[in-house]
Amino acid sequence: MxxxxxxxxxxxxxxxxxxxxxxxxxxxxxxxxxxxxxxxxxxxxxxxxxxxxxxxxxxxxxxxxxxxxxxxxxxxxxxxxxxxxxxxxxxxxxxxQNQSSQISAETQRWQPPEKGVIKINIDASYLSAITGASVACVCRNSSGFLIDGFTRTVNASSALQAEVLAFSLTLQFLLQQGKAKDRLVLESDCAVLVEALLHPDLTPWESRALFHDCASLLLRFPNLQIQFCRREANSVADRAAKAHGASLLSSDWLSSPPSFLLDLMYSDMMWNGSSIFR
Structure with a gap:
């Protein structure tokens, strides 16, 4: 040693x-x-x-x-x-340390966006540099219904790199879906990622090239708001990423979500007073 x-x-x-x-x-x-x-x-x-x-x-x-x-x-x-x-x-x-340490129960749960806004939650599940990572993007509307998203396997050498790739791939996905001009709120429970995106001077050295690519993509999203969320508020994206890594998601999971994702989404909807019926 x-x-x-x-x-x-x-x-x-x-x-x-x-x-x-x-x-x-x-x-x-x-x-x-x-x-x-x-x-x-x-x-x-x-x-x-x-x-x-x-x-x-x-x-x-x-x-x-x-x-x-x-x-x-x-x-x-x-x-x-x-x-x-x-x-x-x-x-x-x-x-x-300069921020308030008291967080209300509401901020620990997923909050629906305003009407006409799409909320996007992203997460990454990193195992090792050998096996790579799984990333997930979950898009929901103001009623809490799943409207789009993806999961993918990526090569990453660290957990942070996996989180940055989840963000970059999400922006590319949104561009392909023609949503660059839409009103969007993107949440991640990776504080280092969010801080570096909002304050480029905090960009970690080892991921600087990836963050540079993200900054170029961000220029094409004039109505995108990026914010940090608690892990509890990111449970659907977290579970989707881990399920993808464990090969527990079928190819049609967006149209027919598995019960473990439905339970989490219904819990979020009921917490916010939304109907689980369309």
Whole structure:
């Protein structure tokens, strides 16, 4: 373990990087768990551990990509991605702390859009870089009825990348359906995705190219509103993505939704006082 993450020549070049070595030292480490505990005793404590955890995660991902995808990463890339993720997380959490921590029961449930508006919920179910991910897009009207959507399998190297692909594919799907000018509300329970879309300066480094593609697509949607929702309010898209990954959705699921999706949609409709009958 210590050789894998700390002492081999490649990982040593990461920990000795000028942007890292001034705050994190691994010299004399015999057990990685003791090293992590010692980092907590550092005067900066959790801040150092946060950076360390990000670097360890990027090392693990890089090694997996090398073994299973034959994709090589240099130490500079690993360091830059890890530090960019830490910076992005800190900025997001800082903004989050300035917001009210009290969330009403209503905001935790799916809310219907205004009449004439289509609400789109998206989600991704990520398993691993080897097996990929499943994404889902669920479109409902102001009465809560399912009117369109899709599920798909995508290649993704991280959960965030899967969420970004779900968003990008949804915009492409809406363009194909001729809905670019329609009044649309798009919700995701991925806070990092929503923050990066609304505030491009928060874009995570490792997904910058994908976010750039999304920004180009967004220019074609003048009436699209993007917002974050709680996981409870995104249950239909979440269940659809997971069901697709488990091969539990038939090809006609849009016209004949399975009972596990119908139950969730009926629950949302009854919560909002909508009739479940057309």
């Amino acid at each position: 210590e050789h894998l993450f700390l002492s081999c020549p490649w990982t040593s070049s990461i920990w000795s990087h000028p942007l890292v070595r001034n705050s994190i030292s691994f010299r004399g480490v015999h057990r990685i768990e003791k090293w992590l505990l010692d980092l907590l005793d550092n005067k900066e404590g959790l801040l150092v551990l946060e950076t360390t955890a990000s670097i360890l995660w990027q090392i693990w991902k890089a090694r997996n990509n090398s073994v299973f995808r034959q994709q090589r990463s240099n130490s500079e890339q690993v360091v830059q991605v890890a530090l960019a993720n830490v910076q992005s997380d800190r900025r997001y959490n800082g903004k989050k």
